[in-house]
Amino acid sequence: MKTGVIVTDIQGDFTELKHGFLAVKETDQCFIDKVLTATKTFKEKGFALFATQDWHPKNHISFYTTHPGKKAFEVISRNGKEQVLWPPHCVQGSEGAKILLDGKLFDAIVRKGTEVEFESYSGFHDDGGNQTLLHHILQAKQIERVIIYGIATDYCVRATALDALKLGYQVVMIKGLSRGIGLETAEKAIEELRRAGAEILESIDSLF
């Protein structure tokens, strides 16, 4: 079975390493090095590699600054859905939006959250239903199984993995190469993924 790798949102703004605007815990040099080593290993072994990249306009709906009077991490209701209001992050073209791994490692980089009015935790589509090219690219390469890791376990890794399962891919999520915004929500997300049919691995060692 052909397997692809989806490296989720390894971007400066999500890391302590780059003092990101939305830095997730334990995303220091050591973590990024671990992600880089694993990603290079997949590359050397001939896997197709993909990265997702959060890529927001300055006035994105998910930024608290877009909603007068609201504070960072407040949760509002939008169209019947909960929306966490984040500090502005991964603004298109900014330093913090850069992927911290060499772009040459990837067959494709899929940008998400590019529309002002739609949130997009998933690498496959935003909450307005607009699809990215990820599913098409995976299909074109006849990939049936995806290995997913990155930031953040409880948001973009979770959403991307759940959508991959819904689309019929076998999913392997690498816990040790992922970091969550909240410990509890990350644990919950992993349980949810397990129940939905994903295989959860601590590291990539058992894959080879």
Ligand SMILES: [Zn+2]
């Ligand atoms: Zn975002």
